[in-house]
Amino acid sequence: MQTNLSVQIRKTATQFHKTEKNGLVEQFDKIHVEQRIYLAAVMRKEIVVSGIRSTGYLHLGNYFGAMRNYVKMQDDYNCYFFVADYHSLTTHPKPEDLKKNVFRVVAENIASGLDPNKVVLYAQSDIPEIPELYLMLNMLAYKGELEKVPTFKDKVRQQPDNVNAGLLTYPVLMAADILIHRAVKVPVGKDQEQHLEMARNFAQRFASRYGDLFPEPIPFNFGNELIKIQSLDGNGKMSKSENLNATIYLTDDDDAIRKKIMKAKSDAGPTEPNSIMPDYVSNLFMLMGLMSDPEQVNKYRTAFNDCTIRYGDMKKQLAEDVIKFLAPIRDKAKELQQDETLLRKILKDGAERARESATATLSAARRMIGINYY
Secondary structure, eight states: OOOHHHHHHHHHHHHHHHHHHHTOHHHHTTSOHHHHHHHHHHHHOOEEEEEEESSSOOBHHHIIIIIHHHHHHTTTSEEEEEEEHHHHGGGOOOHHHHHHHHHHHHHHHHHTTOOTTTSEEEEGGGOTHHHHHHHHHHTTOOHHHHHTOHHHHHHHHHOTTOOOHHHHTHHHHHHHHHHTTTOSEEOOOGGGHHHHHHHHHHHHHHHHHTOOOOOOOEEOSTTSOOOOOBOTTSSSBOOSSSOGGGOOBTTOOHHHHHHHHHTSOOOSOOSSTTOOOOHHHHHHHHHHHHHSOHHHHHHHHHHHHTTOOOHHHHHHHHHHHHHHHHHHHHHHHHHHHTOHHHHHHHHHHHHHHHHHHHHHHHHHHHHHHTOOOO
């Protein structure tokens, strides 16, 4: 069903073309600046927003679950990718670590293929419009619904002595991150889909109370099923801060990769042909499928099916393939981290570009709410 916003866009576009045709530039100048900026973005490319917390180290799960898709998106969409340093404050990182962590995340994203000239890459805290919109959206959020969010319940169990307001309102800040650019698509995993649904709810509530401003963002991953890489010990997903010895990080050196993969959980092998593959073995094959030559994958899959597989040989092959795959990313990220001047410039340029969009949105929100006194 068409939204009032889409109708408004078409009307504005029609007016834009009329003024171009008639040379009546002064009429187009009367259109609110935020409408013009948003219209230009919508007419060019769909807007995509995603962020990653500046805590822990990025790993293979991050790369194949998110970052690889980011790289695919950058040519076809108007992408805003940010380092979520405000979100990281909920777990109280040390101040001396915060900047280092932000720079590392930026470096690893660029080393993985993101082009700062194609995407808007910025730190969340460099956009003051985000916390202001966050404040506005908090007035549309309710304590009961926030307390029911599964990720909040998990955090309460994990850190009962640190149940701060930021944890409770995490979905509201996430909504502000998305709605500030009026994104239509958001790459998220299954565990974040409820947060995205809440962002849609806030957009609807704003429209009901003040008028139509925000599109309702939808999950987006190129229509493909998300890749979920399991921890090498078979216990849950790879993690930025847990199961360190069972997670392959983008910064791991060659020896660390070999040791971790050789210790990956396996078993004595199948005893009957074409047996069902255990999850932890399937995970090794998934990794091999992502980074190894197809002939090697077929070789070991055939060996599994006919009960002749030697996991030690398979792990050695996998380790060398992972090393070959990660080395260019690791080395490039290390090189970038040594050039703090360049990273500062990338973040500064990204912040300036992000604020163009954010300022337009916030100006419209303030006007619609009635916060415009001069």
